[in-house]
Amino acid sequence: MDLYEWKVKNATARKYAHFDEKVSLDKVWNYISNPDNIMKHGFYPFIHYEKKFNKFTKKDGMGYIKEKSRHLCYSAHIDRYIYSYYGYLLNQKYNKYLEERNMNLVAVAYRDNLHKNNIHFAKRAFDCIRETKESFVIIGDFSHFFDSLDHGYLKKRMCDVLKVDMLSSDFYAVFKNITKYSIWELTELLKLNNLTDTEEDIQILNSKRKVLSEKDFKKHKKEFIIRHKENYGIPEGSAISAVLANVYMIVVDEQMYNLANKYKGLYMRYSDDFIIILPGISEDDFREILNSIIDEIKQIPNLSLQPDKTQIYKYRDTTLKSCNALFLKDVLNGKNEIDYLEFTFDGKEITIRDKTISKYYYRLYRKLKTIVKNEGYTPSGKRISCKNLYEKYTVKGAHLKDSNGHIKGNFISYVQRAQKVFGENEPIDRKTRRHMLKIRRILDEVFL
DSSP: OOHHHHHHHTOSOOSSOOSSOOOOHHHHHHHHTOHHHHHTOOOOOEEEEEEEEEEEEEETTEEEEEEEEEEEEEOOHHHHHHHHHHHHHHHHHHHHHHHHTTOTTTBOTTOSSSOOOHHHHHHHHHHHHHHHSEEEEEEEEBTTTGGGOBHHHHHHHHHHHHTOSSOOHHHHHHHHHHHSOEEEEHHHHHHHTTOOSSHHHHHHHHTSSOSSOHHHHHHHHHHHOEEOOSSBOOOTTSTTHHHHHHHHTHHHHHHHHHHHHHTTOEEEEETTEEEEEEESOOHHHHHHHHHHHHHHHHTSTTOOBOGGGOEEEEEETTEEEEOHHHHSTTOOOOOSSEEETTEEEOSSOEEEOHHHHHHHHHHHHHHHHHHHHTTTBOTTSOBOOOHHHHHHHSGGGTTOBOTTSOBOOOHHHHHHHHHHHHOTTSOTTGGGTTHHHHHHHHHHHHHO
């Protein structure tokens, strides 16, 4: 992505309300592109909220819905432009850093120069396994990724990527404010506006010019601003957080890349999820290599693996077997299939993960149940149109375009893209082929 593309992407103001007014990029470009301004810029607190969502999971062969949450932050409008612009500058240096080391396809998330997505990266990993004929595979997940980044270590790695001994004053100002950040809870802002924590009232808040007047901001800031005082952690959700997380990992990425290359294998990381493929080695050699990998990861401040998400597999002649118990202490063998980047590989074929499919059908059936419960009518007595349902969940909405002529897309269009990338020999769309029939069977109860 060049600067022109970045400007186009960030041209319009975001629709949410914050402590400053919504503003377009062209009105603040001269300000944010001047390092002297950034050196002394006063950043507003982030607005923090907890995003709750239902996650479908399976245990002992039984499926159930588990409520989970993520802690997210969003910045003031001019702050977002600054974080995004400096994230762009840092990412350009990061891309060059990787290219110089032939590591362009190692860290693949949040990259603006690869022009690929999780579908392509999953295919690359599974193709590599197939090509090895025989290999060990490690799937891992780093714990509390954004929450644990050590500030001192992060600054050193930023200097490495930028090829400087010390951060410039403007870069340091951005670094200081993303590490020593402050937050204001969304729930408290809603209360101050006599609103409740509901989607409807959040929309009302976001329709305002500002979440608080300048007078009310000054009046309440001592009471409600919470400062992050730890020497680790950055807010998840900011426009620069993703590239900072990638920069933090440059040492371990290079070590894992060199290790995989030594055995003509593959190392690839997508945010906090990684895969290592090591072909043609003995069980004893693999055990030694695995221990060295764990030791290398421990050398990075605050970086650790999630034990329950670390999985070991042995692949041989289209047969994939879980072998956690052989190499990991107190970890039982799991399923004989690899889940990676929303896809499942069992050694023979590739499908979309059961959890991903289940989430799609869960949301679809919840919508359908609402229609059936109300016998096809709105509370005001009008006949319910199923247009929205079809657009969101069916093939009828897969290729619909927005006002700008861009395809909006839905889950079915995602399945279609995946099918195209993986090829017709893979049963990618198998579990969604009959989705229209399932919908009609339920709706027929109401509309026939």
